[in-house]
Amino acid sequence: MRPLTEEETKVFFQKLAQYIGRNIVHLINRPDDTYCFRLHNNRVYYVSESIMKKATCIGRDQLLSLGVCFGKFTKTGKFRLHITALDYLAQYAKYKIWVKPNGEMPFMYGNHVLKAHLGRITEDTPEHQGAIIYSMNDIPLGFGVTARSTSDCRKLDPTGIVVFHQADIGEYLRGEETLL
Amino acid sequence: MDFKTKNKKSVNQFKGRNNKKNGNKNNNKKKQEKPEKKIKEPKLVDNDEDVEISEDDIQFFKEHGGFSGFLANLDADSLMDTPEQPKGKPKMPEKTEESESEIDDIELDEEDEWETRAIKKNSANIDNEINRLPIKTAEGQLVKPKEALEVVELNEEELKDNPLLTEKQKKKLEKKNQLKEERKKAKKAAKTKEEEVTFNDEEDEKYIQEHNKMNTKSQKKIENEEEDEEEEDSKLANKKKIINLKEELGLVASSIIEDPDNNIGKLKRLREISQDDNIAIKKLSYLTQLAVYKDIIPGYRIRQLSESEKNARVSKEVKKLRQYESTLLINYQQYLQSLDNVIEGYFKYKKLNIKESEKKQNESKSLLLIAIQCLTDLLVNVPHFNFRINILTAVVARMNIKNPVEVSNKCCKSIATLFTKDETGEYSLEAMKLISRLVKNKNYNVREQVLQTFLYLRLKDELRLPDKEEEKEKNKNNKRKKKQQPFLTRKARKVLKENKEVEKEMKEYEATIDLERKQKMQTETLNMLFALYFRMLKNNNNNRLLPTVLEGLGRFAHLINIDFFDDLIAVLKNIMTDQYKNYMDNKGHITSACTAFHCIIAAFQLLFKQGDIINIDLNDFNRSMYAQMIRLSLNPNVGKVSHSLLKSDSVYRSKSEIELVLIGFEFLFIKKKQLSFERIAAFTKRLATITINMPVNSVLAALYMIKSLFIKYSRLNQLMDSEGRVGTGVYMGLLDDPDLCNPFATSLWEFGLLKSHFHPTIREYADYVGAIGRNGSSNVTAGPHAAKYLDYKIDYNYFLERFGVHKFNPQKEFLRPIKSIPKRKRHQGTMYGFNGGESQFLKNLQKQVNI
Structure with missing residues (x-):
């Protein structure tokens, strides 16, 4: 367990900024407690300072996980967000997309979001931007990357893809063993 | 024209008429005369010369149609009621036959000229007042011509060079000619002749009667109006004169209102009074004329006659009507012109920057206000009538006058009322054109009120953009109809076609408002309105007017084409953020958040009305609204209820800040279900x-x-x-x-x-x-x-x-x-x-x- 290097921080924050923009500040400057990011086994954890201090007592091999896992660095040095980060992403999301009830299940099986399932979308969402997917009851379902901007969505035919799937809460079942 | 034959004829007729005159009011005698004429006529046909003459007479009759029409309209009852002779009128010497025929010809030319003038609406009227007869006033005094009333009809005025009696005689001659031409109407004509006998006295009598009818309703109304407007005048003589003139105004006005058909010519007298030097009299006469015109203007537009129509033969009634209409039109035009001159004169004079005494300034100002009031009143009350465009132009041009304020207030108000009253969409369109030109000319720097008038356009609820579904349905219906159409033979189809044409014509004559046409008008109005709004938003150098523009945009947002949606939202966002930035930087002493809230609401409105296609979450606007709400608690005038342009209604008044916020709340949370509970909370x-x-x-x-x-x-x-x-x-x-x-x-x-x-x-x-x-x-x-x-x-x-x-x-x-x-x-x-x-x-x- 160690803090992120500068290079890693840059890659990680770039990825995160795709979803929550400048709200990253709110993740770090919290009025209730100080939180930090720690790298462990190539995974990035979001953890409060107090827990982090307690975790230092545990050896590297013995420590399985701490705080909330945001994602992991791949072998090529890129960063991948995990579904476990959804709670925080949803709270600070910049662009939101709500899917209709009939679109919830297809998305949670790992499919892309289609125009027909689009219930609502934040105005001015650009293309290829991270967006959080919500059900119509405002429950976060996952996140993805927009395939079209808001204005393009309007002209899209119903079967066209609006958001490319990245992660969804169905993974808690589908990828139980790999999720960690 | 063959003078001699004509003379002979007129001589004969004259003799005949003299006979009649001797047998005053003897009905039996007249009836006996009628068959005589009928016998005569076939003879005329046999004789070649006489045939020629009769054609000339047709011509003559045509040209002098107005006279006979006028005669036909005389009120027989009133004639019979008052057999007594007025004292004030001296008898005219009888003319010889020779001189009369000469006059006849001169008159012909004169009248030719007049007629063309009348129809061209040439306003130049001959005003040489010679040889006017003295007339008796209510007090029984004889008044000399200068103040004499205009009792006779306008066309008679043209003949005022002639002694009165000869006029009458001529008329009777015409009448006879007419009788020959129109055998069928012989009976009617005979009736008119009965009236002719007492004709000489008739007009005077009427006049006297009217003097006595001081207490009619309309009279009272006008009098009251006058009293209100009355200004004190120190000079006694002047006072008396004013009183006299006032009385006359009332009399003339009431007489016209009572019987516009016959007294239409008196309008001229009203106009003459309005040329008085005295300001008070001027004002009174303008107001009187306003009341009169408002009353007598018909419910249709008077159309110019085409050349062929002028030449075509028409019945007596039609001729009379035309005469009436043209007289009305000429007088109305001149009235409007004089009003316009007053207004124009005031501003021109002001430009010269001559220093005047305060009293005089006040006087000219009050006159100006009266003139404006007259124009606006006419615009609101008789917009369908001729010269609407002229009035509109005059009024619209004064919408942006800064000094005196009342002028523009009045103009704006009247335009707003015009908008609300407008059933056809035509007036709105015209006004819109003029106003948008005005705004452009002023470089988008106009008074707020000018733009506020647009809020009164009847587009909000009435105009519906053609829905696609509706069109589809229409198409479907068409298809069905085609299928259902039974087979028709060629003949039947021809009949059907003719029927359709007839129906089309019938529709034209119906007074109902054509919906399609209205839609078209309103669409055009809307386009102009949005063009104006967009340009103003784009220029965006005029913060003062932004709230009004945005309010209007919000009001008609549901009519905006969806293609503009993105651009418009972007513009709104720009304005909103700019405004907030300025506020945060403490620039420009902005205390009111109205502009920003108007932007937000306009955006919500846009989204709400067109959001069916795609549901968009206007995040930036939400956030901005949330952020700027805090500003309200720092503004003591947050809930100040302002008054609208037309005071009575609360719908159109400009909204206070708290109201705007609450409207925003409605859009966000009440009208649509908001998804995010965090946000609601x-x-x-x-x-x-x-x-x-x-x-x-x-x-x-x-x-x-x-x-x-x-x-x-x-x-x-x-x-x-x-x-x-x-x-x-x-x-x-x-x-x-x-x-x-x-x-x-x-x-x-x-x-x-x-x-x-x-x-x-x-x-x-x-x-x-x-x-x-x-x-x-x-x-x-x-x-x-x-x-x-x-x-x-x-x-x-x-x-x-x-x-x-x-x-x-x-x-x-x-x-x-x-x-x-x-x-x-x-x-x-x-x-x-x-x-x-x-x-x-x-x-x-x-x-x-x-x-």
């Missing part, structure tokens, strides 16, 4: 926060909104729960983002403060709303005051108006319980701009309080 919390620092009416209105939120979103009762905290983290009240401020970590402690507010109604209402909040959506157990506030008519507008005046009187501030609660209607918030019923409700309430 955040907005509610912030609204509660600003209530602590606002005037009474705004607090109540805000509380009303919180109440409706409680009812719609029952989960908000978490905010009223002071013990259990639902969320984690800390509430960040200073953060300007509703999604991140974590509102469920706090509670609405503001209600505790409001319950001990100095204002009794707020205390009660806060208690009531708080109870609703705690119970979820139930209204039933909402505390002891619940019954009072159940009335569906109580909404935020009601509170804003009822408690709008800042005079605190503890005795009166309690809202009395309403005795009879009217039947509850299902009430889903108030619509934007909908405000119906409050004033009535207020009145009722007032009554109950008084009892």
Whole structure:
């Protein structure tokens, strides 16, 4: 367990900024407690300072996980967000997309979001931007990357893809063993 | 023309008529004459020469049609009633036959000329007043020609060079000619002849009668008007003259109104009086003419006759009508011109910058105001009539006059009324064209009122853009119709076609408003309006006018083409952020957040009306609204109810800031279900926060909104729960983002403060709303005051108006319980701009309080 290097921080924050923009500040400057990011086994954890201090007592091999896992660095040095980060992403999301009830299940099986399932979308969402997917009851379902901007969505035919799937809460079942 | 034959003829006729005259009022004799003529006529046909003559006579008759028409219209009864001769009129010497025929020809030419002039609406009228007969006034005095009344008809004026009697004679000659031409109308003509006998006295008698009819209704009305306008005049002689003239004005006006058909010529006299030097008289005469024209102007537009129509033979009635119409038109035109001259003259004179005594200035100013009033009144009351465009141009041009203020106020008001009254869409379009040109010419720097008039356009509810579905249906119907059409033979089809043509023509003559045409007009108006609005938004150098423009944009937002949506939203966002930035940087001393809120609401409006295609979450606007709400608590005028252009209505008045915010709330939360509870809670919390620092009416209105939120979103009762905290983290009240401020970590402690507010109604209402909040959506157990506030008519507008005046009187501030609660209607918030019923409700309430 160690803090992120500068290079890693840059890659990680770039990825995160795709979803929550400048709200990253709110993740770090919290009025209730100080939180930090720690790298462990190539995974990035979001953890409060107090827990982090307690975790230092545990050896590297013995420590399985701490705080909330945001994602992991791949072998090529890129960063991948995990579904476990959804709670925080949803709270600070910049662009939101709500899917209709009939679109919830297809998305949670790992499919892309289609125009027909689009219930609502934040105005001015650009293309290829991270967006959080919500059900119509405002429950976060996952996140993805927009395939079209808001204005393009309007002209899209119903079967066209609006958001490319990245992660969804169905993974808690589908990828139980790999999720960690 | 063959003079000799004509002369002979006229001589014969003259003799005949003389005979008749001798046998005054002897009906039997006349009837005996009739068959004589009938016998004569076939003879004429046999004789070649006579045939020629008769054709000439036709010509003659045509050219002098007005005379006979005038004669036909005489009131036989009034003639019979008053056989006595007026004293004031001297008998005219009889003319010889020779001289008369000469005059006849001269007159012919003169009249030719006149007729063409009349139809060309040439305003130049010959005004040489020679040889006028003295006329008796009400007091029995003889008045010399200069002030003599215009008793005779306009066309007779042309003949005033001739002695009166010869005129009459000539008329009778014409009458005879006419008789020959129109055998069928012989009977009628005979009747007219009866009248002719007493004709000489008739006009004078009428005049005298009218003098006696001082107390007719219209007379009184005008007199009152005059009294109001009356100005004191120190000189006694002047005073007398004024009184005389006033009396005359009243008389002439009432006589015209009583019988416009016959007295139309008197309009000229009114005009003459208006050329008086005295300002008071001038004003009076303008107002009198206004009243007269408003009364006698027909419900249709008088059309110019085409060349062929002029030449075509028409019946007596039609001729008479044409005569009447052209006289009316000429006089009306000149009246308008004189009004315009007054206005133009004033401003030209002002440009010269000559210093004058205050009195004179006041006088000219008051005259100007009267002239403006006349024009606007005509515009509003008789927009269908001729010269509308001219009046419109005159009025619109004065909409932006800065000094004196009343001028532009009046003009704007009249335009607004015109818009609201406009059934066809035609007037609106014309006015719109003129106004948009005016605004462009002034480089978009006009008075706010000019733009406010647009809010009165009847486009909001009436204009519907053609829906695709409707079109589809139409097409479907067409197809079905084609299938259903039975087979027709060629003949049948031909008949059908003809029928259709006839129907089309019938439609044209019907006075109903063509919907399609109206739509077209309104669409064009709308296009111009939006072009103007967009250009103003784009220029954006004029912050002063932005709220008005945005308000208009919001009002008609549902009519904007969806293709503009993105651009428009972008522009709105720009303006909004700029404005907020300026405010935060403390630039430009902006205290009111109106512009920003107008932007937000316009955006919401746009989205609301067109959001069916795609549901968009206007994040930036939400956030901006949330951020700028705090500003309200720093503005003491937040709930100030302003007056609208036309005072009576509350729908069109410009909105106060709190109102705008509440409208925004409606769009966000009431009309559509908002998805994010965090956001709802955040907005509610912030609204509660600003209530602590606002005037009474705004607090109540805000509380009303919180109440409706409680009812719609029952989960908000978490905010009223002071013990259990639902969320984690800390509430960040200073953060300007509703999604991140974590509102469920706090509670609405503001209600505790409001319950001990100095204002009794707020205390009660806060208690009531708080109870609703705690119970979820139930209204039933909402505390002891619940019954009072159940009335569906109580909404935020009601509170804003009822408690709008800042005079605190503890005795009166309690809202009395309403005795009879009217039947509850299902009430889903108030619509934007909908405000119906409050004033009535207020009145009722007032009554109950008084009892």
